[in-house]
Amino acid sequence: MTGAAATTLATGAAAAAGVSAADSEPAVADTEQMSERQLSISDGEDLSSYVSDSSNGELLVVPSGSYEWNRRVSFSRRNWGIRGEGDVEIAVPASRGRGTKNGYVLNVSGDNVFVENLTFDSDGRPAIGFRCIVDQRAEFRDITVASDGPRTWNAKQTNMFNVGAESSSGEVLLDGIVAYNNGNISQYNGGSSRVGIWSSRSGKLTVRNSVVSGFPNNGIYTRMPGALEVDNCVFANNNVSSIRLGGSNEVVKNSTFYLDLSRDDTTHSHPQRGVSNTGGITADNRERASNGGYVRNCSFIVENVPNSTGAIRFLENEWVEVEDSQFLLNQSDVPGVGWNNSGSARLRNLVFDTENGSGAAAASQGGQYPTVEDVCVSSDLSDGAIDASSRNCSFDWSQAHDYPNPDFEGGTETTGNGTDEPRLGNTLVIDGEGGSERADYQFAVDGAIEHSEYYSAYGTGGEIDGGSATGFVRGGADGFRFSGELTNLQIDDGPTVRVNGIEVDPDDIGEEDSGNGDSGLERTIAIDGDGGSERVTYRFTVDGEVERSEELSAYGTGGDIDGNSVSGFVRGGTDGFQFSGELTELEVDGEPIVRVDGAVVEPAEIVSSDAGQELVNTLVIDGEGSSERVDYQFAVDGAIEHSEYYSAYGTGGEIDDGSVTGFVRGGADGFRFSGELTDLQIDDGPTVRVNGVEVDPSRLWD
Known part of the structure; x- marks a missing residue:
């Protein structure tokens, strides 16, 4: 286990029958169904191009080295995987995953997917994300991701792992994940910021032997009817919680939770720009989850966490059972079992202690405590809403994981259980x-x-x-x-x-910066929301190079630069860019002010009539949030490419020359193409738009 001790707490009582599914050994991907293909790739090459060109039934083997990942890869694959041999370090462009929830470097659907032994650690610390929604099986093993953000206010970011199995008998396993998000955790942004691990599917999710640290929108966030098991993990400073727990088939065990912002120099709140409300576990059963949850053999360390309402607290969940666990409460206003919202907490075989005589409460008022068995509360603490069974007890550090120590530059410099002073970000x-x-x-x-x-x-x-x-x-x-x-x-x-x-x-830098520097990018474009409250999306392409301009930007999201194309949105603020060459494509919705080279322009008139004519048409197949799977296929007499701009939570389809086959389940698959649409076959359900106009597929050729 990277970055944390391998010790676990003593085994507690036998699992309740209600969580037998969560406590069972997880199923794994079947690599026997894959044929290994050793990649012949050199240091510095673009690994994503090899991945994009892979096929069903392949297990890509990546030799030790340092590579780039310069494109988004989105496809549906069966019996597919990628594995690193030795040390495989991958660099991703700094803008990736920022300003959008959907900027995944790898978006794979299908079934029997396997990803192992890859490290993503890039200059600029992009918000690297993976999406893997399968029918039955997927496995991510020994994956390290070092990201850096957000550090700015009101910034959308892509979740690090968006995973799940569609089938109720399906399973996804994350084993040995080291997820460092070295940003400002107060930037929750109404739930639009970065989640560590997200799932809302029907199958089981298992997370074990992993580190999850520094996320502004929860470490593990599930809204699922499927089972959840978290085992032998360490969590540090995730806002709002390290884990949202909701369901009688969900269990968290053998894990350690740190609530201590003094150890991280970037996890601070900003006045009137978001606050931290960090907890260890929030009992939350919203949407597709049920009531309940189990916490076993865990350690909670509360040191320095402004605005927190408890290490374990309730939100729309009726009950949670906590047993064989220990709490170190060194902050006077943060209880062990906190804001209760009338929930029912069953407490068995617990230790509540403090090292500084904080006087914090073991359990706060407001909820119900129908079971309080063998609960020891240190004499330097308050019982709160419960009555202690004994007083002579102490927190056992040997039974807790060490604080995770990010090994990338700009992370925390503290290790173990030290108490270094907070640092500037x-x-x-x-x-x-x-x-x-x-x-x-x-x-x-x-x-x-x-x-x-x-x-x-x-x-x-x-x-x-x-x-x-x-x-x-x-x-x-x-x-x-x-x-x-x-x-x-x-x-x-x-x-x-x-x-x-x-x-x-x-x-x-600073006052000497003309906005153009020596980059050779002498032209500019700015999309200005002009202080409005409406969200305005944009997309443009140039035939040269493009980069973001801080000088021309103000309170914008920054956009997502993919090669020579940029997509993003503004809501009142401005996104500015420098570029070379000509604008070949520019699309905006709403009515922002658009300035090119300092002059206000009409977007519809700015692109020359002979520019960008290669892929001028669009086709969008939109599942409109439905849970049903809908298959489609279509063909054109020109070229086709997948469009991230017009897609959302889709599979991307499989493109074979001038034809595409795929499916959507609630999300949208978008494409750009040249020529004419010659065939379109699709099941009932989705909305189909051609060049932005809704059409009836059955009447396209009437």
Whole structure:
């Protein structure tokens, strides 16, 4: 188990009959149904292109190395998998998964899917996400993902794992997942921000031997009739909860939960821009889930977590059973079993302790406690709504997992059970690289600054005055942590400058930034919501390069850049970009202000009549949220490509030259094509739109 101790709590009472399905050994993918194909791929190549070209029945074997993943891969496959041999590290573009809930790097449906031994750790820490909805079986094993966000307000982000089995007899297994989301957990954004693991399907979900840390919209969030088993995992600082627990067939066992924001330098709340309300487990049975849930052999450590209402609390769930577990309550206003909302908590064989005499309550008022058996509450705590069976007890650290230690730059620097002071979220390093010349620098931020010994080596440390710092390096490195944005940086030639671990050009930062820098991207486009409350989506393509412009943006989502195409939305704010070449496609809904090269334009008139004519038509098959599977096939006399912009929770279909076959189950599959639509066959149910106009498939050729 990466990043956590392998110890587990002592085995408790036998499982209740109601969770026998959740306690059974999980089914796994059948790799015997796959033929191994060893990839001949070199360091730096685009692994996603190999994955996109794979077929049913293949198990791709990736040799040890460092690769890129530059495209979204969306397809339906059966008896398909990918496995890394040795150390396989994959870099993803920094914009991936931001500004949308659907920016998955891999979106695979079908059945019998297997993914193993891959590490995603990229500059810019994109919101890397995987979607895998199968009929019966899927397995993800030994997958590490290091992401970084959101750190900005009101940002949508793609869930890290969106998984599930459609069949009630189906199962999905996540084993050895290391999910680090090094962002500001207060940015819940009304539920539109990033979830660690999400499922709403009918089959069983098993998560074991895993780490889930730093998510703003819950670590594991399920709304499912299927069973859930969480075993031997460690969770740290997930807002609103590490696990939403809802159902008599759901069990959490042998796991450790940390509520301690002092250990993470980016998991802080921002005044009037979201708050943290971190809990360990929230009993929640909304939508397709039932009532109930079981917590066994778990440890809860509450140290420093503003606004929390309890390590375990209730929300629309009638009961939860907690047994053979321990609570360390070092924050006076956070109870062990907290905000109860009239739920019924059954407590057996529990320890409630504190290391600092906090006086916190073991169990708060408001709910019911029909069972309180063998519950020990330290004399330095309050019983609250229950009566303790005994007083002489202590929290046993040997029975808890260690705090997870993210090993990517910019994460927490604490390990084990230490109590390091909180740090500011961003880093700036000025590195003289061993040179003999003195190089002077000065910089300013719109937040706070502190010197960082961790990022410094043989430097002078600089002089900090409020939000600015001045100093020099001669061969050594001066490192700083800061909050807010870097607004100005001036430095003599020579040193290497890194911001949040990424090497930058000082001329591109702050007041000296013209918006174009030396990138050669001299043209600009800005989509301005003009302060409105309506969501406005956009999509554009250029025949050159494109990158986001912070100077031209304000309170926007940033869009999702995929090669030379960009899609996104604004709601009152502005998304701005720099690009080279010509605009070949521009589509917006609503009425935003669109400026190209600083001039207001009409989107319908900006693209030349002979530009972007290769794939000018669209076809969308929209399941409209239905639970029924609907198959389709169609053909054109030109070219076809899948469109992420027009798709949502669909399978993507399988494209074979000028024809496509696929299915939707509630979601939408969208395509772009050239030429004419020559055939379309589809089951009843979905809405079909051609070039944005709803059509009746049976009358297309009347």
